[in-house]
Amino acid sequence: MLKNKTYLVTGSSSGIGKSVSEILLNNGAKVIGISRKKTLFKKTKNYFHYEIDLSDLEKSYNEVLKILLKYNKIDGFVSNAGNGVFKSLENFSPYQINQFIKLNLTSHIIITRAILPYLKKNKTGNIIFIGSESALKGKKYGSLYSSCKFGLRGFSQSIREECANNNIKVTIVNPGMVKTPFFKKLGFSPGKSFGEFIESSEVGKIVLYILNFGDGMVLDEINLSPLKKVIKFDK
Numbered sequence: 001m002l003k004n005k006t007y008l009v010t011g012s013s014s015g016i017g018k019s020v021s022e023i024l025l026n027n028g029a030k031v032i033g034i035s036r037k038k039t040l041f042k043k044t045k046n047y048f049h050y051e052i053d054l055s056d057l058e059k060s061y062n063e064v065l066k067i068l069l070k071y072n073k074i075d076g077f078v079s080n081a082g083n084g085v086f087k088s089l090e091n092f093s094p095y096q097i098n099q100f101i102k103l104n105l106t107s108h109i110i111i112t113r114a115i116l117p118y119l120k121k122n123k124t125g126n127i128i129f130i131g132s133e134s135a136l137k138g139k140k141y142g143s144l145y146s147s148c149k150f151g152l153r154g155f156s157q158s159i160r161e162e163c164a165n166n167n168i169k170v171t172i173v174n175p176g177m178v179k180t181p182f183f184k185k186l187g188f189s190p191g192k193s194f195g196e197f198i199e200s201s202e203v204g205k206i207v208l209y210i211l212n213f214g215d216g217m218v219l220d221e222i223n224l225s226p227l228k229k230v231i232k233f234d235k
């Protein structure tokens with residue numbers, strides 16, 4: 001049980017972040033959720049939502065500092081919010097490249113920057129990044145997405161070493177295709193049959209497992225894939 005624990009989850013309105021928030025709430029934790037849209041949970045009593053656009057870096061850093069001042073004790077951070085765009089590099093304008101990296105890499109670094117002093121002060125805590133299989137291997141049309149996820153993985157490895165003496169555990173979870181609204185505008189999605197996709201609730205269970213994982217050890221990385229790799233392209 002995570003009673004008396006408070007976790008900050010970005011991207012709590014949908015998909016993986018919503019499932020993570022749900023399982024944390026069901027296990028007695030308080031969840032501070034960040035996203036642009038609000039989602040209602042059955043256990044609303046312990047859910048506190050903040051409407052923040054994480055691609056606005058300065059503003060979101062300041063908003064998160066205010067949240068931290070208010071709650072003071074934070075036990076962990078699930079850095080999850082993000083999106084995907086997959087096409088050849090020449091089809092992105094410099095502006096689009098910058099915007100994409102802001103949300104999918106820089107905002108994770110900046111929010112971690114805001115939270116770290118609080119976790120260090122408590123001399124305990126977890127930081128869990130939701131990476132991707134694209135953090136492990138670059139693929140056609142995934143140049144920007146992989147750049148961000150490889151970057152997040154490198155960041156996670158460095159921060160893990162920096163925080164170890166403060167008893168803060170840093171983990172990155174790298175899923176393959178998870179059935180979420182992530183694919184809504186992408187033109188492709190995972191297969192629909194058994195074994196062709198990961199359920200977001202399974203990623204939630206993994207986050208819970210990480211939070212309950214033994215003292216004196218850290219789970220560095222968890223990679224997970226659907227049993228079968230099937231990609232369906234929209235007609």
Ligand SMILES: NC(=O)c1ccc[n+]([C@@H]2O[C@H](COP(=O)([O-])OP(=O)(O)OC[C@H]3O[C@@H](n4cnc5c(N)ncnc54)[C@H](OP(=O)(O)O)[C@@H]3O)[C@@H](O)[C@H]2O)c1
Pocket residue numbers: 010011012013014015016017034035036037038052053054055080081082083084103130131132133174175176177178179180181182183
């Ligand atoms: N689905 C997959 O196959 C898969 C696989 C590996 C890794 N991932 C990663 O998992 C994470 C979550 O993806 P998902 O599959 O759960 O997708 P999703 O269902 O589309 O959820 C994305 C979440 O991020 C939030 N978000 C997006 N832009 C935001 C912004 N500018 N400011 C604040 N919040 C923002 C969204 O909230 P609002 O729209 O309300 O702002 C939403 O809650 C992403 O980092 C993604 O790269 C996904």
